[in-house]
Amino acid sequence: MQKQENFFLLLFLAKKASLFNSIKTSTGKISKELNVSQQTVSRKLRDLKSQGLITLVSSPRGCEISIAENGIALVRKHFFELKKFFSKSKTNEIEGTVSFGLGEGRYYISQKPYLEQFKKLLGFKPFLGTLNLVVETEKLEKFLLNSKPIFIQGFSTKERSFGSLKAFKIKIFGVQGAIIIPERAKHQKNTVEIISPVFLRKKFGFKEKSKAKIMLEK
Amino acid sequence: MQKQENFFLLLFLAKKASLFNSIKTSTGKISKELNVSQQTVSRKLRDLKSQGLITLVSSPRGCEISIAENGIALVRKHFFELKKFFSKSKTNEIEGTVSFGLGEGRYYISQKPYLEQFKKLLGFKPFLGTLNLVVETEKLEKFLLNSKPIFIQGFSTKERSFGSLKAFKIKIFGVQGAIIIPERAKHQKNTVEIISPVFLRKKFGFKEKSKAKIMLEK
């Protein structure tokens, strides 16, 4: 894309002009809103015009701008790229297979700074163990992308450092819990670790390869 | 927003990393995809890191990147700004009041270059007259924003020039037609002009202030 930096101005104008109306404004007004000089706005507008992205009529009494065909196409394209990405699916359920794994999760989540943040940010004190669920990577992404991550800060002890986590509130068979994902994920990408105030494995009698369904909490 | 131009790289990475996964790549690979130098990518990544938007671990064997809390927040914000704008509503119906107006529309749409494009791009030869419909500006925007405009090119005659138009395919009481909006709208923004292969006023017996409902055609 040529002149990437002008794209912000195009988006700004698209919003102002509601994408298909024309607006009457001035380079000075825009420059104040965008924190750049009047001259820069003037030049960038002419750039956008010469790229065929806007129509621009300038006069000593201000300027009239509307988004041209190519400009609208560009904004639409940009939006749908993001939309496709964000709303890959409306999935708010995902099924997985229980895996007992190595029990490393317990060590991590038992760290006091994590526990304090779980209590504060998730609203519960987790059982000191995690449930590993093997899921399809694609579905997991769809599942999580519609959800707002809760950020758990990392910290350091004398011995080592513990990285930041992302948590997603869920319900597993109606019981509250959260998916925990390390910010720098080393683990298998098709496995998620779930914490919950209750001992899920016991409560639901999960065995290796048991099926479990989790739901996103809005 | 500081360092606007780096935002594109952030979006790029967000897509690559699926917003919450980390990716292993190299500055060279990214530089090829974005058509900039390896050095620029290296610098921009360090910029993003120092802005707290990504986490970055570089080594002579490549780099590992994940989007940090602030970065995700920024991408989300950007997306929802656009989303709000594009999908203000799912409205695909709008009601309006018939207004006979001055009959200027007939003069415009009767121009041969317009007529040829109507036939080609809309698929019908319009009746030589327009139906003016007074609608709520807000609702009109919602109505049209979900629709893909069809662009009708302007042209010049010896006497004067005729501007470009945007057309939106609609159905009015089941009859095909299109909303016509001049690219540089001078007319009342709460009035739309509708063309159709049939004489709508006669067909439906419209009188001044008759109510009419139109539907977007996907």
Place this chain on the structure above:
DNA sequence: ATTACTAGTGATCGAGTAA
């Protein structure tokens, strides 16, 4: 392979100002 420093070039910015 990599990352990233240095240095030189080229692009962008904005103050001053004309129209």
Place this chain on the structure above:
DNA sequence: TTTACTCGATCACTAGTAA
């Protein structure tokens, strides 16, 4: 008031190259 030109200053880019 405007828009937009000139031009010096600043910033960003990339080639070369070290590690």
